[in-house]
Structure formats: structure tokens, C-alpha cells
Amino acid sequence: MNIKRQIKLLVMKIQITSLIIMGLLLAANTESASDNTKSTKTKITETSVSKSIFGQMPDGRQVYQYTLVNTNGMIVKLINYGATVTELHVPDKKGNFADVVLGFDNLEQYLGQHPYFGATVGRVANRIAKGKFTLDGKTYTLATNDGPNHLHGGIKGFNRVLWDSEPIVGPGLAAVKFTYLSPDGEEGYPGNLSVTVVYMLTDQNELKIEYFATTDKPTIVNLTHHGYFNLAGKGDILGHEIMIAADNYTPVDETLIPTGEIKPVKNTPMDFTKPMTIGSRIDQLKGNPGGYDHNYVLNSGGKNLTLAVRVKEPKSGRVMELYTTEPGIQFYTGNFLDGSIKGKYNTVYKKHAGFCVEADHFPDSANKTNFPSIVLRPGQTYHQLTVHKFLTE
Numbered sequence: 555m556n557i558k559r560q561i562k563l564l565v566m567k568i569q570i571t572s573l574i575i576m577g578l579l580l581a582a583n584t585e586s587a588s589d590n591t592k593s594t595k596t597k598i599t600e601t602s603v604s605k606s607i608f609g610q611m612p613d614g615r616q617v618y619q620y621t622l623v624n625t626n627g628m629i630v631k632l633i634n635y636g637a638t639v640t641e642l643h644v645p646d647k648k649g650n651f652a653d654v655v656l657g658f659d660n661l662e663q664y665l666g667q668h669p670y671f672g673a674t675v676g677r678v679a680n681r682i683a684k685g686k687f688t689l690d691g692k693t694y695t696l697a698t699n700d701g702p703n704h705l706h707g708g709i710k711g712f713n714r715v716l717w718d719s720e721p722i723v724g725p726g727l728a729a730v731k732f733t734y735l736s737p738d739g740e741e742g743y744p745g746n747l748s749v750t751v752v753y754m755l756t757d758q759n760e761l762k763i764e765y766f767a768t769t770d771k772p773t774i775v776n777l778t779h780h781g782y783f784n785l786a787g788k789g790d791i792l793g794h795e796i797m798i799a800a801d802n803y804t805p806v807d808e809t810l811i812p813t814g815e816i817k818p819v820k821n822t823p824m825d826f827t828k829p830m831t832i833g834s835r836i837d838q839l840k841g842n843p844g845g846y847d848h849n850y851v852l853n854s855g856g857k858n859l860t861l862a863v864r865v866k867e868p869k870s871g872r873v874m875e876l877y878t879t880e881p882g883i884q885f886y887t888g889n890f891l892d893g894s895i896k897g898k899y900n901t902v903y904k905k906h907a908g909f910c911v912e913a914d915h916f917p918d919s920a921n922k923t924n925f926p927s928i929v930l931r932p933g934q935t936y937h938q939l940t941v942h943k944f945l946t947e
């Protein structure tokens with residue numbers, strides 16, 4: 555064997571040996587990785603938050619997805635575009651999990667047109683008549699994006715902005731804190747508004763949403779979470795039983811602006827003071843496209859955290875209770891869903907595929923002096939706490 559060949563063989567041996575060593579190292583790493591996985595598994599039974607990239611905004615900014623997991627295996631996924639809940643997996647009475655919210659599995663669809671699936675809505679949720687309001691003698695004109703009216707914060711509401719986001723983990727708590735500075739004049743609203751929304755998953759199977767906002771000029775604020783729920787995880791929601799702790803509601807005109815009256819629900823299809831299926835009297839409601847799309851005046855009057863809504867899906871036994879510090883609930887039965895949107899799991903969202911129970915102040919409060927005020931002044935802090943608690947029975 556010539557010297558060249560011997561050297562070549564030696565180099566090959568060294569290479570093979572180092573490959574074996576690398577392999578061993580890798581194996582060791584893999585072992586420690588699988589140990590990690592084990593410990594991650596043990597961690598999964600502890601509350602945790604993980605972060606991944608969900609997509610990119612047209613201007614190149616990253617959109618993140620956070621996965622919150624609690625010790626019962628309940629999972630909440632959120633993205634910082636619109637501070638949106640994209641998935642919510644809860645168990646049924648047999649322990650089988652289902653994703654109980656409508657939404658998408660990709661950013662492109664969230665960037666496109668959709669009816670606020672899972673989003674944080676603001677600066678003012680629901681409608682403001684003709685997009686106008688007067689505060690301290692000055693009349694403001696807002697963007698109109700729902701016929702003649704302003705809806706859910708306008709053309710580019712808080713559901714269409716990229717929020718700053720930060721994960722938070724504590725004992726028995728996994729959370730994401732979203733912050734957004736809405737500039738003075740955005741969508742026509744006065745004042746720089748600094749908003750914080752924290753979505754928290756607890757070991758008691760609660761999704762808690764806490765909101766704070768401050769301003770440097772008098773303005774109006776009314777934030778809400780716009781989740782569409784379906785506790786069966788499929789089909790329509792007409793068989794869900796719902797209780798709403800409200801003896802009164804605010805009737806609306808044909809453009810869904812409250813007339814200003816506060817009317818009793820008693821002896822009407824609006825009465826859910828005792829649990830009734832959503833579908834039991836829905837056909838008695840007039841209007842096009844029909845269905846519930848009304849603000850309920852909660853008996854609690856707002857302020858203290860009180861049970862406002864209880865919904866049960868009888869087959870799965872899944873129950874959602876909603877507690878809130880807000881005075882109203884917008885009960886919306888997905889009436890405008892018409893089968894034109896295909897969401898996660900290739901599901902086509904037909905009419906009544908989900909229901910919303912939006913905790914907030916009443917629609918058009920900015921123009922109704924008899925409704926609880928949504929005015930926020932410098933030095934004051936807007937605060938709302940709403941809890942969605944999941945259980946089975």
C-alpha cells in the first residue's frame with residue numbers, strides 16, 4: 555500500500571471514529587432531550603406557555619402564536635394579531651377534548667375578511683350610530699364600516715392590529731399579556747389610548763380575560779372578546795341550553811342600533827333567565843337574517859364579578875360559565891355566517907355554527923345618556939375582568 559493510500563485510510567478511520575463519537579454525543583443529547591421531553595411531559599401536567607411563529611404581516615413583522623396548557627390538559631392558543639384566541643380545547647364529560655371555538659389555522663385567513671373570530675375588539679365594541687358621538691361639546695366622526703354605522707372599532711379596529719405580546723407563567727397560571735398603543739385620532743377616536751389585555755388560563759379550567767386602558771384625552775372605550783363558541787365542537791349551536799342572568803334587554807332598530815328603551819324579556823323569546831335551548835324560540839325573532847343579536851342588561855349592573863351566562867351542550871356535557879364585571883352581554887348566534895367561510899379542520903361555517911357572548915357595555919352607549927357611560931378621562935383606568943369557566947355535567 556502506498557503512503558498516500560495509507561494516509562487516506564487513516565483519515566477515513568479518524569472521520570469514522572469522530573462520526574461515531576458525534577453519534578454517541580447526539581444519542582446522549584437525544585437521551586437528555588427525551589429526558590427533557592419526559593420532564594416537559596411532567597411539565598405539561600404543569601401549566602405552561604410556549605411560543606412559535608404563526609406567520610408574517612405584509613410589512614414583514616412576525617406574528618406569534620402562544621400555546622397555554624394547564625394541568626388538566628386544557629389548551630388555549632392565541633396570536634398577537636388582533637390578540638386573538640385561535641383554538642380552545644376543553645374536555646367533555648368522558649374526558650374527550652374538542653376545540654370549541656371557530657377560527658382559522660393560518661394568518662392569511664385572519665388577515666382577510668372574517669367576522670371577528672376570537673378577536674379582542676375595540677376601541678368601542680358593537681355599533682355607534684352613524685359613526686358619530688359628542689363628548690364635552692365636541693362631535694367626533696368615526697370610520698363607518700357597517701352600513702351607516704361604526705362597528706367594533708372601525709375599519710382597522712384592535713382586531714386588525716399587531717399587539718406587543720409577552721408570555722407569563724406562574725403557579726397554576728399560564729398567560730399572555732398583550733399591549734397596544736392606539737394613537738390619537740385612530741379610526742376617529744380622540745386621545746392616545748394605552749391598552750393592556752391579559753388572557754390567562756388557570757388550573758380551574760378558566761380562561762380569564764383582564765383589560766386595562768388609560769388615555770391622555772377624554773375618549774370612549776368599550777372592549778370585548780369576540781369568541782364564537784360551539785361546545786359540541788361541530789354542527790350548529792341551536793341545541794345548546796343557555797341561561798342569561800338578565801331580566802331586561804335593549805331593543806334595536808333595523809340597523810341594529812338600540813332604540814334607547816330597556817325592555818323586560820319576560821314572556822318574549824328573549825327570556826333566558828331560566829335555561830332554554832338557543833333554538834327553541836329563535837324562529838319567532840323578526841329581522842333579516844334573524845336570530846339573536848341583542849344586548850342583555852345584566853341584573854348585576856356590572857362592577858362586581860358575577861355569573862352572567864351559563865351554556866350547556868347536552869350531548870357532550872360541556873358547560874361554559876361566564877362571569878363578568880361588565881353590565882351587558884351581546885348575545886349573537888352567528889346569524890351572518892352563511893357557509894362562505896371555511897375554517898380550521900376544513901369546517902364550513904354555516905348560519906348558527908357558533909354563538910358569541912360578548913361581555914361589554916351596551917351598543918351605542920356613546921349616544922345614549924340613559925346607558926352606563928363608556929367615557930374614559932385622563933387619570934382614570936378602564937378595567938374589565940371576564941372569566942370563561944369550563945366544566946362538565
Ligand code: BGC
Nearest residue numbers: 669670810847884886890912
Ligand atoms: C354583532 C353582530 C355582528 C357580529 C360580527 C356581533 O358582535 O352584534 O351584529 O354581525 O358581531 O361582526
